[in-house]
Structures are given as C-alpha cells and as structure tokens.
Amino acid sequence: MAEFVCKVADAEGRVFQHVESASSEQEARSRLSERGLYVYWVRPRRALGLTGLRSRSRLVRGTEFLIFNQQFNTLIRAGLPILQALDLLAERAGSHRLRPLLRDLRDRVRGGALLSEAIAAEGIFPPVYVTCILAGEKSGNLPSVLDQYIAYQRLITSTRRRLLGVLVYPAILVTVATGILTYLVTYVIPQFAGLYRDLGVPLPAPTALLITLVMGFKAYIVVFAAVLVSVVVALLAWSRTEQGGRTLDRWKLRLPVLGPLWVKFQTAQFFRTLAILLAGGTPLVPALETAAGSMSSPLVQGTVREAAQSVREGRSLAASLAAGGLMPELAIEMIEVGEASGSLAGMLASVAEFFEEEVNGRLATLIAAVEPVILVTMAVVIAFILIALYLPLFSFTVGNLGG
Numbered sequence: 001m002a003e004f005v006c007k008v009a010d011a012e013g014r015v016f017q018h019v020e021s022a023s024s025e026q027e028a029r030s031r032l033s034e035r036g037l038y039v040y041w042v043r044p045r046r047a048l049g050l051t052g053l054r055s056r057s058r059l060v061r062g063t064e065f066l067i068f069n070q071q072f073n074t075l076i077r078a079g080l081p082i083l084q085a086l087d088l089l090a091e092r093a094g095s096h097r098l099r100p101l102l103r104d105l106r107d108r109v110r111g112g113a114l115l116s117e118a119i120a121a122e123g124i125f126p127p128v129y130v131t132c133i134l135a136g137e138k139s140g141n142l143p144s145v146l147d148q149y150i151a152y153q154r155l156i157t158s159t160r161r162r163l164l165g166v167l168v169y170p171a172i173l174v175t176v177a178t179g180i181l182t183y184l185v186t187y188v189i190p191q192f193a194g195l196y197r198d199l200g201v202p203l204p205a206p207t208a209l210l211i212t213l214v215m216g217f218k219a220y221i222v223v224f225a226a227v228l229v230s231v232v233v234a235l236l237a238w239s240r241t242e243q244g245g246r247t248l249d250r251w252k253l254r255l256p257v258l259g260p261l262w263v264k265f266q267t268a269q270f271f272r273t274l275a276i277l278l279a280g281g282t283p284l285v286p287a288l289e290t291a292a293g294s295m296s297s298p299l300v301q302g303t304v305r306e307a308a309q310s311v312r313e314g315r316s317l318a319a320s321l322a323a324g325g326l327m328p329e330l331a332i333e334m335i336e337v338g339e340a341s342g343s344l345a346g347m348l349a350s351v352a353e354f355f356e357e358e359v360n361g362r363l364a365t366l367i368a369a370v371e372p373v374i375l376v377t378m379a380v381v382i383a384f385i386l387i388a389l390y391l392p393l394f395s396f397t398v399g400n401l402g403g
Contacts, residue, residue: 004028007040007120009286040130041121064098066153073146083109115142128152128273131290135280145280152276155356156269162360166367170374177378184385185221189214192389206388245298257366261359266300267331268355275348284344285312300326317344331355 006018006028018037022028025042032039068089075085086109090102101122108118116134119125129149136145193211196203203211214221238244253259273294277287288308292301303324310320318336321327331351338347 004042004044006032006042008032008037009040010038011036039117040134041117041123043121063157066150066157068098068102069146069150069153073143073150076146077143082115127290127293128277131277131282131286132280135277135282139281141281148276148279152272155272159268159356159360163363166360166364170367170371173371173374173378177374177382180378180382181385184382185214189385189389196392201392204388204391206384207391210385210388242298246302249297249299261362261366263326264328264355265359266295266297267327268352268359270295270300270304271331271348271355272352275345275352278345278348284317288317303327328355 004020004022004025006020008016008018010016018032020028020031020042022031025044028042029039032042071089072085075088076082080088083106086102086106090099090106101124104122105115105118108121109115113121114137116130116137119133120130132145132149133142136142139145189211193215196207196211235248239248252262255262270291273291274287277290278284282290285308288304288311292304292308295301295304303321303326306324307317307320310323311317316336316339318332318339321335322332334347334351335344338344341347
C-alpha cells in the first residue's frame with residue numbers, strides 16, 4: 001500500500017490535506033469520494049518534493065496566463081468541448097513554456113479528471129483560479145466565471161503596473177546616486193588623497209574632513225555594508241517563517257505614512273479576490289479560505305482565516321473581519337451594508353476599487369514629494385564632494401599665480 005497526500009473539501013466547505021493509504025491514485029480518489037469529500041488533487045507522498053521543484057521551474061507569467069484564459073474562454077464560448085479546446089491550445093499556444101503544461105492538463109482531462117482537478121494537480125496555478133474553475137463546473141456556467149476571472153486578472157495586472165510605474169523613477173534615482181557615490185568613495189577620493197599627499201599641498205578644512213572620513217573609516221564602511229547586507233538577508237529569511245512574517249507585517253503597520261497605505265493595498269487585494277470568488281458562485285467560507293491562501297501577507301492570511309472560522313460559526317462577515325482589528329473601518333461598514341442588501345460581491349468589488357484608487361493617488365503624491373528631496377540631497381552631496389576635492393587645486397593654482 002502506498003501513501004497519497006490528498007487535498008479535499010468536506011460538506012461544510014472546509015478545505016484541508018489528508019494522507020490516504022491506497023494501492024493506486026484512483027483507489028484513493030474513490031475512497032475519499034465515498035466519504036462525501038470533494039477531491040482537489042491526489043499525489044504520491046514521496047513525490048511532493050520533486051513536484052515543488054517542478055512547479056517552481058515552470059511558473060507561467062501573468063501575461064501568458066491571461067492570454068491563455070482569453071483564448072480558452074473564446075473556444076469554449078464557440079461551442080468546443082473542453083478537451084478539444086485544450087488539444088488546440090496545447091499545440092498552438094503562443095507561449096512555448098505554456099505548451100507542455102497544457103499537454104499535461106489535456107492528458108489528465110482525457111484520463112477522466114475534471115478540469116478543476118487537472119489544474120489543481122499541476123500545483124502551479126493560483127488557488128483563486130482553481131476555485132473559480134471548480135465553481136464554474138458546479139454551476140454549469142464556466143464561460144461566465146472565466147469572464148469574471150479574466151476581468152480580475154486585468155485589474156490586478158493594471159494595478160501592479162501603475163504601482164511599478166510610480167516607483168520606477170525614484171528607484172532609478174537612488175540606484176544612480178548609490179553608483180556615483182560608490183565610485184567617488186572607492187576610487188576618486190583615494191586617488192586625490194594620494195595626489196595631495198605626494199604634492200604636499202595644504203588641505204582646506206572641507207577637503208581634510210572628506211578625506212579623513214573616507215580614508216579613515218573606509219574599512220568600517222565596508223564592514224557596515226557587509227553587516228547591512230547580512231541583516232537584510234537574515235530578515236528576508238525570517239520573513240518567510242509564519243511568526244517572522246507576522247512580526248514584520250506588524251512593524252509595517254506602525255510606519256507613519258506607509259503603514260496605512262500598506263493596509264489599504266492588502267485590503268483592496270483581498271476584497272478583489274473575495275469578490276471574484278463570490279461572483280463565480282463559491283460559498284463564503286471556502287471563498288474566504290481560498291482568498292486567504294492567495295494573500296502574500298502572513299498577518300492578513302491569519303486574520304482572514306480567523307474570520308472564516310468565525311463565519312462558519314454563524315457570525316457575519318463584517319463582525320468577523322472587525323474582530324481581527326486589521327481592516328479599515330470604512331471597509332467594515334461597506335461590507336455590513338453589502339450583507340444587509342444581499343449584494344456582498346458587488347460591494348466588495350466597489351470597496352476594492354475605492355482603496356486601489358486611494359492607494360495609487362496617495363502613493364503618486366508621496367513619490368512626487370520625495371523625488372525632489374532625493375534629487376536635492378544627491379546634488380548637495382555630490383557637489384560637496386567635487387568642490388572639496390578640487391578646492392586644493394584651485395588654492396594651489398591661485399597661490400602660484402600670485403607668486
């Protein structure tokens with residue numbers, strides 16, 4: 001008997017993993033189905049490590065994934081069966097990286113698996129996508145669910161592009177400034193220091209201060225840089241643990257300006273994800289659990305999972321999220337209105353759009369204020385270094401002319 005790790009859901013909507021002993025994958029599926037469990041995927045226990053490596057090496061880019069969904073939805077709407085649509089895309093997909101993945105999906109569906117089961121078994125698709133496909137299969141309206149997911153993809157992609165567009169210029173400024181200062185400190189200033197030492201030129205106070213700082217503390221600067229890099233690497237490694245991730249997220253909350261922006265950005269992403277799941281027909285508790293798994297913040301994940309448990313016990317979504325103390329009060333109030341009016345999915349989408357616009361606007365304003373500060377600081381520092389370096393030459397030249 002072999003052991004299989006299975007991801008299943010029960011009748012109450014709880015999603016969990018279970019180890020099942022069986023002689024084959026099909027037997028494990030049959031046993032679980034007989035107990036009334038819905039099976040997402042079944043994998044041999046010994047193959048999980050290889051599967052994880054395989055999944056990371058075959059991740060599909062967002063644009064490629066969006067194009068695939070658009071093409072797939074078009075073919076289904078045209079009346080093609082799912083298997084025939086996968087056959088066509090597996091051979092003619094524009095992305096060469098996507099074709100082997102589509103062939104795997106086609107083979108699993110041809111072997112009798114549902115499309116949602118085949119997608120979940122690959123292990124590289126977003127949990128939101130898997131749940132949407134499952135909801136589309138259960139409702140018998142897969143094209144409409146795909147339409148909603150494609151719109152969701154476009155919104156998420158557009159939001160990320162706007163944020164990156166706002167951050168690109170400050171990042172370029174900081175990078176250029178760091179490069180220039182590194183070159184001046186490591187090469188130019190030591191060259192001038194050696195030149196003035198050989199010439200025996202008396203150094204003005206600014207030049208003496210600059211050379212003393214650079215030459216006297218050069219070793220300490222290297223050590224400080226090494227320690228700084230080590231600390232950053234250690235923090236990144238620590239942030240990947242559950243406790244470390246939550247602690248870092250709590251630190252982010254305390255930042256004066258960026259903290260509230262971070263909360264609103266995470267809130268917008270969560271509400272957008274939950275809205276698409278509810279609009280596709282997913283029940284509230286499974287939708288909350290799936291949305292929690294799609295969030296990058298451990299703190300938000302924990303808050304949403306606690307809210308899902310609270311909803312399962314009979315409390316309203318607004319009260320459950322408010323108990324976590326993380327979501328903005330405005331968002332809680334709007335969710336309460338959505339629950340009372342029976343239009344929760346639409347209200348969640350409206351809240352997400354509101355916070356996305358607010359984050360984009362405030363971030364653009366913040367960057368617009370920071371850019372001049374970066375430019376002026378960079379200009380002052382570089383100007384001081386250059387003036388301090390050339391000041392002895394000017395004094396030496398003027399002294400010779402006077403003599």
